[in-house]
Amino acid sequence: MNPSDLRLQRKLLAWLLSPLLALLVLDTAVTWWSSRHLSNLAYDRSLQEIAREIVLDVNPGAGGPQLELTQAAERILLIDPDDRLFFRVTAEDGRALGGDPSFTAPPATLRKGGPAVYYDAVLQGEPVRALAWWAPLRSAGPNHLVLVQVGETLNKRGRLSRDILAQTVLPQLLLILMATAAVYVGVSRGLGPLRELARAVANRSHLDLSPISTDSVPAEVRPLVQEVNDLMLRLGKILDYQSRFVADAAHQLKTPVSGLKAQIELALREQDPQRLRHSLAQLYIGADRLSRLVQQLLSLARNEPAAAQAVRREPVDLRALAMQATMEWVPLALKSGIDLGFEGHEGPVVINADTDRLRELINNLVDNAIRYSHTGGRATVSVAMADAGHARLSVSDDGPHIPVEERSRIFERFHRLLGTQTDGSGLGLAIVSEIAALHDARIVLEDDGDGVGNRFSVLFALSQALHPQAMSAG
Ligand SMILES: Nc1ncnc2c1ncn2[C@@H]1O[C@H](COP(=O)(O)OP(=O)(O)O)[C@@H](O)[C@H]1O
Ligand SMILES: [Mg+2]
Structure with missing residues (x-):
């Protein structure tokens, strides 16, 4: 298994498991709180029972209540296999009637004539659950009360709440562990096709550029x-x-x-x-x-097709550029006895082009027109609007007719018409066609309008920013 697989696998696991673990922690906290509540509910009742039993042993007496709890009764009441139990009885006037003096004052919420109050306290250095109750002395009438306090250490309660916690949280933990295993296996199975794909690509020769089969690849990939x-x-x-x-x-x-x-x-x-x-x-x-x-x-x-990225297209006035380029050819045309002329559209014709490449295109076409026109012939460069949204650059000459069946082939590299005497490489028109392609321009080769010679036209899209009306007209 390679490291990047592992990383994805780990990420998926982390995404799935972190929320589950967070939920588990939250759930454990809630369960812990409620398990303590439940175990108190279960054992608080027995504190109340003990308190009731103790009150039965309080004698109202003539000189105030007395606690008459025998040692044997006290043992039966207070002995517990798990916990230590404490009690204290106090008369209404604050006189201690018996029991453990270390009980602190009952909580403020305790009311005379009201129900017993349960609270957490510390007795003899041990945390306890305690009850405080103003108990009526039935034999002396409802208005005679004694304060009974009973406390019990927390062993039973702790055990019960731990049991409840374990019973709820352990299965959940187990579930998460099983989910982790299932996710782990599932993810590594799921990544199998990707590993397969990586192996297929890695085993390829650098010369093999045939397409990778998508048959066994998951739809997402x-x-x-x-x-x-x-x-x-x-x-x-x-x-x-x-x-x-x-x-x-x-x-x-x-x-x-x-x-x-x-x-x-x-x-x-x-x-x-x-x-x-x-x-x-x-x-x-x-x-x-x-x-x-x-x-x-x-x-x-x-100018090969892959050069597209290197092409810097910017708004260029095709008319001005073509005229300038044509002028530069005039001396050579004169020397060859060719009448080279320029016909321009009125006003600028702006296209998005790479100026140097555009000039190279024009030069190659004009070079051919001069090279292949017979002495005394004419060559004309013209720039005009074609249909809406397009400009047409044309170079026409009086050269030998290019047969229709040759019209596409002369744009191939090194292809020259049979019997062409003038020296050359057969590359000029290939360059023209590459530059035109880089500018998304179309080349049209047709007979010249006057019936003699050929006309090479290149159709460029007008720059949208500068010819909005031309664009909308199209
Ligand atoms: N204006 C033209 N008139 C007649 N034939 C032409 C013209 N332009 C090109 N050709 C023919 O197409 C061939 C290819 O032209 P080009 O690619 O420019 O290469 P080269 O000019 O180096 O031969 C030329 O050899 C010529 O036979
Ligand atoms: Mg040429």
């Missing part, structure tokens, strides 16, 4: 297991993506790196300064291409 399964599914996808990425990257880098090496070897052997210069120029182009490939690979890795 099933959501947890399902969450873990979901997590493993996502983890599996990421691991898959990453291992595919590493394999692809290694494969893609191998060729250009060996090419570079070969070119360097060639240049090293070159004697003619003119041709050496040419070789170095070729080398520079090769290194440039390699650097671009590495950059694209890094960008691809940076």
